[in-house]
Amino acid sequence: MTADHPLRPLFNPRSIAFVGGSNLRPALRYHRDQGFAGPTYVVNAKHESLGGYPCTPSIEDLPEAPDLAFIAIRREAAIEAIAALRTRGCRAVVCNAAGFAELGDAGTGLQADYLAAVGDMAALGPNSIGLANFADPMAAMMDHFGVAKAERGVAIVSQGGGLLCDVVFADRGLRVTHLVGCGNQAKTTVADCLDYMLDDPRVSAVGLTFEGLPDTATLRRAAVKALRLGKPIVAFKLGRSAAGSRASASHTASMTGAGAAWDALFDRLGIVTADSESTFIETLKLFDSGQVPKGRRVLVTAASGMMGIMLADHLSAAGFEMPQPGPSVVARLRELLPGIATPGNPQDITMAAWNDLDRQRAIYSTLLEEDYDIAMMLQNYPREGMWDITEYAAQVDAIGAACQGRPVVGMQVAPLADCFPAHARLHTESHGLAAMQGLEECMAALKAAVTWRERRTELLAGSLEDLERGAPAAPANAARLDEAEAKALIAAAGVPVPASRVAAPEGAARAASGLGFPVALKALDARLLHKTEAGAVRLGLRDEAEVEAAIAGMRADMARLAPEIPLSRVLVERMAPDVVAEVMASVSLDPVVGPLMMIAGGGVEAELWGDSTLLAFPATRTEIERALDRLKVSQRIAGWRGRPPGDRAALVDALLALARLAEDRGGMFGEIEINPILVGREGVLAVDAVMTLARAEAQVA
Numbered sequence: 001m002t003a004d005h006p007l008r009p010l011f012n013p014r015s016i017a018f019v020g021g022s023n024l025r026p027a028l029r030y031h032r033d034q035g036f037a038g039p040t041y042v043v044n045a046k047h048e049s050l051g052g053y054p055c056t057p058s059i060e061d062l063p064e065a066p067d068l069a070f071i072a073i074r075r076e077a078a079i080e081a082i083a084a085l086r087t088r089g090c091r092a093v094v095c096n097a098a099g100f101a102e103l104g105d106a107g108t109g110l111q112a113d114y115l116a117a118v119g120d121m122a123a124l125g126p127n128s129i130g131l132a133n134f135a136d137p138m139a140a141m142m143d144h145f146g147v148a149k150a151e152r153g154v155a156i157v158s159q160g161g162g163l164l165c166d167v168v169f170a171d172r173g174l175r176v177t178h179l180v181g182c183g184n185q186a187k188t189t190v191a192d193c194l195d196y197m198l199d200d201p202r203v204s205a206v207g208l209t210f211e212g213l214p215d216t217a218t219l220r221r222a223a224v225k226a227l228r229l230g231k232p233i234v235a236f237k238l239g240r241s242a243a244g245s246r247a248s249a250s251h252t253a254s255m256t257g258a259g260a261a262w263d264a265l266f267d268r269l270g271i272v273t274a275d276s277e278s279t280f281i282e283t284l285k286l287f288d289s290g291q292v293p294k295g296r297r298v299l300v301t302a303a304s305g306m307m308g309i310m311l312a313d314h315l316s317a318a319g320f321e322m323p324q325p326g327p328s329v330v331a332r333l334r335e336l337l338p339g340i341a342t343p344g345n346p347q348d349i350t351m352a353a354w355n356d357l358d359r360q361r362a363i364y365s366t367l368l369e370e371d372y373d374i375a376m377m378l379q380n381y382p383r384e385g386m387w388d389i390t391e392y393a394a395q396v397d398a399i400g401a402a403c404q405g406r407p408v409v410g411m412q413v414a415p416l417a418d419c420f421p422a423h424a425r426l427h428t429e430s431h432g433l434a435a436m437q438g439l440e441e442c443m444a445a446l447k448a449a450v451t452w453r454e455r456r457t458e459l460l461a462g463s464l465e466d467l468e469r470g471a472p473a474a475p476a477n478a479a480r481l482d483e484a485e486a487k488a489l490i491a492a493a494g495v496p497v498p499a500s501r502v503a504a505p506e507g508a509a510r511a512a513s514g515l516g517f518p519v520a521l522k523a524l525d526a527r528l529l530h531k532t533e534a535g536a537v538r539l540g541l542r543d544e545a546e547v548e549a550a551i552a553g554m555r556a557d558m559a560r561l562a563p564e565i566p567l568s569r570v571l572v573e574r575m576a577p578d579v580v581a582e583v584m585a586s587v588s589l590d591p592v593v594g595p596l597m598m599i600a601g602g603g604v605e606a607e608l609w610g611d612s613t614l615l616a617f618p619a620t621r622t623e624i625e626r627a628l629d630r631l632k633v634s635q636r637i638a639g640w641r642g643r644p645p646g647d648r649a650a651l652v653d654a655l656l657a658l659a660r661l662a663e664d665r666g667g668m669f670g671e672i673e674i675n676p677i678l679v680g681r682e683g684v685l686a687v688d689a690v691m692t693l694a695r696a697e698a699q700v701a
Contacts, residue, residue, distance in 0.1 A: 601633025
């Protein structure tokens with residue numbers, strides 16, 4: 001971090017001014033308790049002192065321009081105070097006042113005034129609870145979040161303040177260097193704070209929680225920085241159930257939403273996601289411990305066979321392996337284990353060896369002669385006064401000694417989160433072991449850590465510069481193309497389409513004869529998004545007579561099902577042979593996340609089967625391969641139960657061509673959807689396409 005960084009005055013101010021009334025008392029008490037070493041000023045015209053600090057009647061009367069000001073007055077007065085502070089030379093503000101853009105249209109004008117007052121200052125808020133720095137003691141927060149000093153730990157950056165409370169209230173032993181509440185992010189965003197925190201060598205990982213971001217450009221740059229530094233980012237995204245931000249009648253819109261779009265972006269950037277507060281905390285705790293496994297081979301030990309089996313079930317479901325010990329290790333274990341114990345993985349040490357520390361060390365050392373990535377010991381601790389916990393501590397001593405000097409991540413897991421007291425955690429950590437609370441939370445954290453390591457390796461091997469590219473603006477005045485126009489564009493980009501002809505209904509039979517039978521017949525109109533439901537599709541027509549009959553039937557069906565769309569033009573296409581699988585693919589433009597590719601199995605039934613995945617751009621061949629591997633339809637393409645395999649390579653080529661088309665068109669497209677792509681034994685064909693482009697582009701097409 002550099003001294004002239006625009007966010008330095010927020011996190012490392014030389015002096016702080018608090019502006020407000022008696023409501024400042026909790027903030028001032030916390031500020032004093034945290035032990036800020038620089039000058040502190042309180043601005044209030046009615047009081048001689050507040051919270052033990054003398055008051056200065058006005059901002060103009062301050063003896064110096066403070067680096068940071070904490071503003072806790074009504075919103076109109078806050079704007080005036082911020083403008084006055086900026087005039088004095090203040091460099092950063094925290095605006096605790098609420099009632100700005102978070103109210104919607106009612107507060108939009110005031111937020112514009114607020115931003116004008118802020119100017120080039122760093123600013124948290126409006127509606128910010130404030131921030132606390134436990135690495136360089138300082139607190140400018142509208143409450144008391146506990147006094148702490150952290151030489152190293154994780155930074156928590158949140159849009160709101162509630163989760164910050166929970167992080168410090170939780171008895172989970174998470175070391176925290178910074179707590180930041182960004183409010184409605186009018187100026188300084190969650191991503192801005194993340195970017196700054198990553199540069200602090202004392203910050204081991206950063207936890208983010210937010211409902212939204214104004215844009216993702218800074219997040220992308222920060223994520224790339226984190227990858228280079230080897231610092232994990234854990235995101236707990238709120239507002240996941242919100243409907244998609246664009247109204248659309250396409251399949252794509254019904255199968256994507258706010259949460260899925262952000263998940264795709266996080267995956268693309270190597271950001272770990274959490275789906276609950278407890279998982280968020282435990283994942284950050286595991287990263288902060290430095291215990292990131294190099295692989296998925298796990299040794300499980302417990303003093304209860306049932307407990308070991310329970311953990312084994314969770315590990316298997318999370319995608320971990322539990323290799324059994326080899327013959328030589330089994331032979332030595334038979335000599336070391338009590339007679340009632342059977343060598344294996346999970347390994348039941350049994351209560352018979354409970355108090356024999358030497359025997360336990362020998363057992364653990366023998367078990368770890370195998371090549372494991374993770375050694376887990378499972379035990380809950382009793383409540384204070386219930387039992388002599390020295391017996392429990394002996395298990396930790398034994399596994400800790402066995403892990404020393406070996407390339408294995410050691411951890412103690414308390415299946416019940418509240419059965420791991422602070423003194424026991426400290427004892428566990430003193431052996432270099434991770435102290436994990438809650439079986440489900442531990443599994444999620446462990447999976448996240450291994451995935452992060454694997455994903456970081458993949459991303460570092462690619463182009464990080466491409467990851468930093470921001471999202472193009474959504475097109476204005478978008479126009480929808482008809483199927484023939486859309487297919488002409490995707491074919492030019494390299495996506496295979498069937499041989500076809502456009503004709504008037506009266507010439508359809510002649511066009512079909514020229515193509516060769518069998519053929520498909522479709523009505524052409526940009527308004528026809530779901531042709532099957534409108535009666536606008538006929539398949540497998542084998543001669544001219546069937547085509548003429550199909551035209552008559554289509555005209556009647558459309559008059560009944562889509563009376564506003566006349567049958568004036570048709571697309572005649574040669575039918576595709578040897579279809580192995582149907583795949584849907586689309587690219588849509590999320591206004592914040594940017595371009596997203598969706599790939600789904602099922603074709604026209606994609607919504608029914610729900611076999612879909614999202615990929616945030618840039619969409620490389622490697623990323624498309626990863627996305628396909630997540631789908632069940634990939635098994636059908638590979639040759640499900642002895643059936644002929646499909647041409648996966650041709651499918652990947654087509655998907656990559658679709659992605660490049662979207663990238664080349666930049667912000668000129670609104671959505672491109674191909675549904676379905678028919679995967680054959682050799683080659684693929686895109687047999688239906690929907691596309692919206694900016695109006696000028698659509699006219700060119």
